[in-house]
Amino acid sequence: MFTGIVEERGEITARDDLTEAARFRIRGPLVTSDASFGDSIAVNGVCLTVTELTDDEFTVDVMAETLRRSSLDRLGPGASVNLERAMAAGGRFGGHIVQGHVDGVGVIVSVSPSENWTVVRIGIPEQLARYIVEKGSITVDGISLTVSSVGVDREYGDWFEVSLIPTTLSETNLSGARAGVRVNLEVDVIAKYVERLTGAGRLATSGVEGSEPNE
Template identity: 70%
Template sequence: MFTGIVEELGVITAREDLPDAARFTVRGPTVTTDARHGDSIAVNGVCLTVVTVSEGAFTADVMAESLRRSSLDKLGAGDRVNLERAAAVNSRLGGHIVQGHVDGTGSVLAVTESEHWTVVRVALPVALARYVVEKGSITVDGVSLTVSALGFGAESGHWFEVSLIPTTLSLTNLGGATPGTVVNLEVDIIAKYVERLTTLREADNA
C-alpha cells in the first residue's frame, strides 16, 4: 500500500524490452536507501517489485498487462518518474489509500497557471468517471490529489481538474505536464468497493 506522497523524482536510466515484459532500471537514491529484492516501489503510481538494487538504482520488471494499462510503455531512458516506497505501518497516512494498481490513463487537456497554484485538467475515461467526485481523492502518476472540479465537454468528454501547489510542481513530474501528456490514474478503492457491495445487494433483492 502507498499514500500518494511522492518521495523523490527518479530517472529511468535504461529499458530492456523482453518478449512479454520490459525491465526498467531506475535511479532513485532516496527510495533505494533501504530497498531490497522483493520490495515494492511505486513508479508513476504503478506498484513494481524490486529485482536488484545497486548504487542508488533499482531494476524492476513490468509485465505486458501493466504496460498496456499504464503510461510506462511510453517511457524510456532519461524520463523522470515519481517514486514512493510502500507505506510503513507506523507512518502517517499523508495522502489516501493508494494500491499502485492503475485503473487507466488520461491525457492532460489544459494547464492553467496562476500566482499561487496551477490548475491541471485531465481527460477522464468514461469507465472511471463514476468513481470520481468533487473534493474526492484521485491518484495521478502516483500523486495523491484532491479533485477540484468535474465536467463534460462535447469534444473532450469527461474531465476533472486538480490544483497543484508549488511543492507538488517542484517535487513531482506533474510540474512538467503539458497538454497531451499521458498520466496514470487510480481512483479511490473505497468507491469501487461501495459500488460492488451495492450491485451485489441489488442482485440479491432482485
C-alpha cells in the same frame, strides 16, 4: 499499500524491451537507501517489485499487461518518474489509500498556471467518471490529489481538474505537465467497494483498466 505522497522524483536510466515485458533501471537514491530485493516501489503510481539493486539505482520487470494498461509503455531513458516506497505500518498516513493498481490512463487536456497554483485538467475514460467527485481523492501518476472540479464537454468528454501548489510541481513529474501527456489514474478504492456492495457495479461497465479517454 501506498499513500500517494511522492518521496522522490527519480529518473529512468535504462530500458530493455524483452519478450512480452520490459526491464527498467531507475535512479532513486532515497527509495533505494533501505530497499531490499523483493520490495515494492510505486513508479508513477504503478506498484512494481525490486529485482536488482546497484548503488542508488533499482531494477524492475514490467509485464506486457502492465505496459498496456499504464503509461509506462511510453517511457524510456531520461524520463522523470514519481517514486514512493510502500507505507510503513507505523508511519503517518499523509495522502489516501493507494494500491498501486492503475484503473485507467488519462490525458492532460490543459494546464492553466497562476501566481500561487496551477490548474491541470485531465480527460478520463468514461467508465471512471462515476468514481471521481469534487473534493474527493484521486491518484495521478502516483500523486494523491484532491479533485477541484469535474465536468464533461463535447471535445474531450469526461474530465476532472486538480489544483497544484508550487511544492507539488517542483517535487513531482507534473512540473512538466502539458497538453497531450498521458498519466496513470487510480480512483479511490473505497468508492469501488461501495459500488460493489450496493449492487450498483452490476449495472456498470466492467474492465475499466486501460480504457482511453473520449476523443
